[in-house]
Amino acid sequence: MINLLFIVLVIYFLGWIYAGPSEIPFSRTVPIIFAALFLIFALGGRLFIRGIYLASNKPNLSASQAKPVIICGAGQAGVNLVNRLSGGSEYIPICFIDDDSEKWNKIIYGFTVLPFEQLDRLLESFEVYAIIIAIPSLTPAKRNQLLKRLEPYQVAIKVLPFGEEFLDDSSKNAIRDVSIEDMLGRDTVAPDSDLLTMSIRSKNVFVTGAGGSIGSVLAKQAVMSGASTLVLYEQSEFALYTVERQLSALVAESGLETKVVAILGSILDRKRVRTVLHEYRINTAYHAAAYKHVPLVEHNAVQGLNNNVIGTVTVAEECDRAEIERFVLVSTDKAVRPTNVMGATKRLAELFVQGLAHAETKTTFSIVRFGNVLGSSGSVVPLFKEQIRAGGPVTVTHPNVTRYFMTIPEAASLVVQAGALAKGGEVFVLDMGEPILIFDLATKLIHLSGFSVKSETESTGDIEIQFTGLRPGEKLYEELLIGDDVSGTVHPKIMQAAEERLDSAELERIKLEAIAAIEAGDSVACRRLLRDSVVGYSPSAVELDVLPQHVGESAPPRV
Structure with a gap:
């Protein structure tokens, strides 16, 4: 605007010089008056418009419902x-x-x-x-x-x-x-593109438990890494429908060429698993299917052993038989010195995969172990948020309970990269950072939701935190390593643990005993087998199963 004023005054002065002083009487006050009027109207107009804008946008907190x-x-x-x-x-x-x-x-x-x-x-x-x-x-x-x-x-x-x-x-x-991801403050390491694509690009990939928290993100990773065919294997119809629809839309929107195949099936159905592996010429398998909720598996030991151990054995043996290139078992930190049925079954599943890796095989078997993933079904964070929305109380099992946490995308990416590192039989452990005190997590979520914590010292607080006691089989803290023998890998977030293993004869005996206990519906025998097979596991002396043992011929007739 000042530039425009200067230009106008210069033109006026040049015009006066050109025409001559005699033609245009010159008054020294004209430029001053002109400049003053110009500034008044120009600035005044802008201030007037700005005033209207500010008035229309000024917060009216008393009248607004916003x-x-x-x-x-x-x-x-x-x-x-x-x-x-x-x-x-x-x-x-x-x-x-x-x-x-x-x-x-x-x-x-x-x-x-x-x-x-x-x-x-x-x-x-x-x-x-x-x-x-x-x-x-x-x-x-x-x-x-x-x-x-x-x-x-x-x-x-x-x-x-x-x-x-x-x-x-x-x-x-x-x-x-x-979100809890915002509060973790974990700076992730950029994935190694070679490791990320080595086992996937232009290959046929098989993901069990594909509708679950980890399985669905592993499946997405396979699509993004250029898999030729992706076979989604899931026993939940709704979960399979959901993940298949999402990934098919991703393929279409991104112009990718991955063929997505959705197959309903159980990992215990040996014939169906075998057919899938041969029909789609699978190269890489990620076994994410498992029962993972500690309290539920604790009260359903027979099904926990059947699904987590025999299901894993079934898929792993069929992968070995089909001579696929790689098999990766997704495991958990609860397999380390387990105090519950779920953790014991996952450790036993690890032992079977280790056994296959050290037998004569053309398949590279490996295991990837990590802690809790954020946003998974049944995880603590969604429960806390729901309780906060309801006005409390927020329930924590124990004031000193701690857990490791990792985001699902980071975990899935590291699982793929660890599987690509495998030579056969490795137990990889992901760097989970520092464990988080669950009480602190609950407190932060309450504060960041705009409320205060109600306690004995703060009786005027908004939301109370109640301690409910550790559930059967629950630990105060989780571990990632059974022993101290751990080494690094080329990836800063992936470590390799040296774990003890069982010989093939012992594993075969355990498998036959497990099948017999499962067929008999004998939860006591299932727990005893886990106690005898898994170092550190000691089952509860109290019968916790929701169904009585030896259900079958001895069951009362239905009326």
């Missing part, structure tokens, strides 16, 4: 968010907060940028519903630091998507709750 929010981050994402929220019915911005002192007290679209130190005053002055973090470039570690900084304010925290999630146009503008 929830007052503070935007954390005055960068481009925060500015775009304010534009999107202005005039909306769900949220109404109050201001920005930002660490950058150069932005402080600036007004962006009518909203002032303030330092974090002003938060206390803002929360006292306004009934702030939430703080929305709008900094998609934050690394996981920085994100975790920011959440720790905001947690003491006990106001609900919402976030815009971070990192690669933000690049997805479908979720770019989605405001979501804080």
Whole structure:
């Protein structure tokens, strides 16, 4: 605008010089008056329009039904968010907060940028519903630091998507709750592209338990890594329908060429497994099918042994018979010195796979062991969030219970890479970071949801944390290694454990005993077999099964 004024005055002066002073009487006040009027009308017009804009966008907290929010981050994402929220019915911005002192007290679209130190005053002055973090470039570690900084304010925290999630146009503008992934602060290692594709690209891949938490992401990884054919094997009709629909849509949208085949079936159906392996000429198998919920398996020992051990043996033996290239067993940290049936069955499954790996075989067998994955069915985080939404109480089994956590995509990626590293018989262990105290996790989720914890010392708190006691077979803490003999690999997040194994004759005896106990429906015999076969497992002295043992001829007639 100043440039325009200068140009007009220059033209006026040149015109006066060209025409001559006698033709155009010159008054020295004309340029001054002209400039003053020009500035008044130009600036006045802009200020008038700006005033109308600010008036229309100014938060009217008393009249609006929208929830007052503070935007954390005055960068481009925060500015775009304010534009999107202005005039909306769900949220109404109050201001920005930002660490950058150069932005402080600036007004962006009518909203002032303030330092974090002003938060206390803002929360006292306004009934702030939430703080929305709008900094998609934050690394996981920085994100975790920011959440720790905001947690003491006990106001609900919402976030815009971070990192690669933000690049997805479908979720770019989605405001979501804080997730456990945000709180973990784990900086993941970029996957080794060679390891990621070695066992998958242009190969036929078989995933058991393909509708489960890990199985479905392994299947997606196979599609993204260029599998020729992906066979989804699942006994749950709905889970299989869901994953098949999602992956078929992914293939179509991404222009990929993977053929996705969905097959309903049980891992105990030896003939069906054999047919699948031969019909689709499988190269690589990821065995993710298992019963994994500790309390359920504890009360259903016969089915736990049947599915987790005999099912694994069935699939592994058929893979060996079909001479496929690679077989990867997805295992768990609960297999280490197990205190429950589920963990004992997974360790016994590991022993059988180790046995096959050391026999004469053309298949490379390996095992990948890791802890809890976030977002899996029945995991603690969704339960806590549900309890918080209901107003509490939040239930924790013990104040000192700890668990390892990892995101499902990271775990699936590392499973694929570890399987590619295998030479035969390895037990790979994933780096899970530091264990997390579940009580602290529950406390953080309550605070970041905008509530306070009610306790003996804080009787005015909003939500109580109740301790329910350890469930049968539950540990205070989990381990990833049975012994101390562990070595690194070429991947910084994948270690290799040297575990003891059983000879083939002993494994055959255990298999026959297991089949006999299962056919008899004898839960006591199943637990005794696990006790005698798995180092460190000691079953409960109390009969926990929901069905009596020896169900069969001795069962009373149905009326």
